[in-house]
Amino acid sequence: MPTGASILHADLDAFYASVEQRDDPRLRGRPVIVGGGVVLAASYEAKAYGVQSAMGGRQARRLCPEAVVVPPRMAAYTAASRAVFAIFRDTTPWVEGLSIDEAFLDVGGLRRLSGSPVQIATRLRRMVGEQVGLPITVGVARTKFLAKVASGVAKPDGLLEVPPDGELAFLHPLPVERLWGVGPVTAAKLRARGIHTVGQLARLDVPTLESLLGAGAGGHLHALAHHRDPRPVQVGRRRSSMGAQHALGAGPHSPADVDATLSGLVDRVARRLRAAGRAGRTVTLRLRFADYTAATRSRTLRRATDRTTPLLAAARSLLRAAQPELARRGITLVGVAVGNLDDAPVQPELPFTPDRGVELDNAVDAVRDRFGAAALTRATLLGRRPGLEMPRLPD
DNA sequence: TCTGGGGTCCTAGGACCC
DNA sequence: TCTGGGGTCCTAGGACCC
Structure with a gap:
């Protein structure tokens, strides 16, 4: 176990909402809610009214009618995240990303080069503020677990060190x-x-x-x-699954409707897999019944794939098998996730692969790259609204 | 309090192999 | 006809986090 308090947990405050306030001065100092049907992020001014992320939009507006509600701008958040992680990696090579807006940093061994962990954390907070324009809280402790608890206590815009001889007194x-x-x-x-x-x-x-x-x-x-749970900072963690889901109204929903929604979700996930250069073996169908109990059905393929056709076939066969139960219990959510992720297999040169599936996927991806994700839509999905996406671990 | 959309990790049972 | 133990993989459910 490390002897000094040299693990940092760095966590951007109300991340999406802070980006919105940074980019629109009119939002500063005001309660801001990012998201529509559900709260993806709430500024601290909105949190003061009890608004929390993951809360339903209606409830949030009831708690804080004067809040400004803005739609999410994922591209802006991704860019801000990249800039912040660049500063993390400038600070130390030992960075473990936890999500789009938080990471562990191991700064042990940098004392002679960069100063004490608290000095490093202070500089890190200043640089994120100056270079990216966002508030960030840092917890400093001997373990990841305690650093995470410390940042939670120190939020927002804070810095808190738990010295090794004060751990239980803090905890x-x-x-x-x-x-x-x-x-x-x-x-x-x-x-x-x-x-x-x-x-x-x-x-x-x-x-x-x-x-x-x-x-x-x-x-x-x-x-x-008792604070006996040391876990090392793991560099280069990658996501192990990728999925998409969509809540359906109370219904009823015809099997054709559900199937069309599922196709759209598989399209999205497959495209994200290809963009990330990943492929997966396990296809999981996620269901929620009318009584809001959840269930999953999964199937593992022989080889990992990033192709739409086999992923869709697996998802569809799981949905078909679940159809009698859905007819009985009703359905309020359908989702798909691809797990057991691996690096995508290297594609042989095109002349040697007369594979219509690959060519179609590539053509669809190219059109969407150039004209946007909405440029091409399955005929069965016309008129439906796309859902939101939230990237997590780096691909 | 009527309900998003992303994820991670853990547990447990059964199949299967040695 | 009955009998061990251990390891891995697959499937399903559930708690939790942002």
Whole structure:
């Protein structure tokens, strides 16, 4: 385990909303919501009214009627993310991206070259502010887990170091919800036992926790509460799945409607795979029934592919098999994900591959590259609205 | 509180192989 | 006819995060 507090967790504040405020001065100081049907990001002015990301748009507007609602501009967020990650990698080669707007940085061993971790974090925050124009919070600690908790406590626009000799003193007064991995379900179980703080959690023995939360989660949480969970910063992590989904209204929805939506989703995912140079073996159909319970059906192909045709065939056969259940229970969401991702196989030169599927995919991709994603649409999808996309790990 | 759209990780059972 | 143990892969569900 590292001895000094040399892991940074750097996390852009209200990322999409901050980009909007940066690019439109009229939005500064005002509550801003990015997204329409669902809140993708809320500025801190909007959060003060209780608006949270992932909240339904209607509820958000009820909480904060004066909020300015702007549609997402993914290209702007991607560009800002690239600029910030360039600064991360300028700081240290040991960068583990977690999502479009946060990363772990290991700055151990840079002391003589760059100064103490807190000095490095201070400089990092200044550079992101000056060069990209965005606020960013940094947590500094001995482990990734604690650095992440620290940045959460320090937000927004903050810097917080947890010194190695002050870890439990920092951790134990915190509410259990602050722990990375404790969500609503676990928090409710703990609350029911009168456990509200990390300190109370730490006093429970492992068997008690395991009986409450299951063998794996119980032991893991015990380790977290005592801060015994070192994990190294992993450079060059790549995404392991890629998917798209679409919520359907209450319905009813004909099998043809659902199939058309699924085709559009597979189109999108396959195109993103090809753009990223990835290919996948496992096709997962994601379903949500009328009662909002979820289910998945998956199938693993013999070889990884980035081709629309085989991916669509697999997705369709899963949907066909689920049709009787859908007829019975109704459907409110359909999605598809491609997992088991690998680098895309190298395509042989065109003259040697009279493969109509490859040629069609390439032609469709080329048209969309030049004229935009909406330039070509499946006939069955005409009149439907495309959904939103949110990139995560770098491809 | 009526419900997005992206993801990751963990668990558990069954098939299959040695 | 019954009997071990271990490892990997596949499938499905669920919790959690942004």
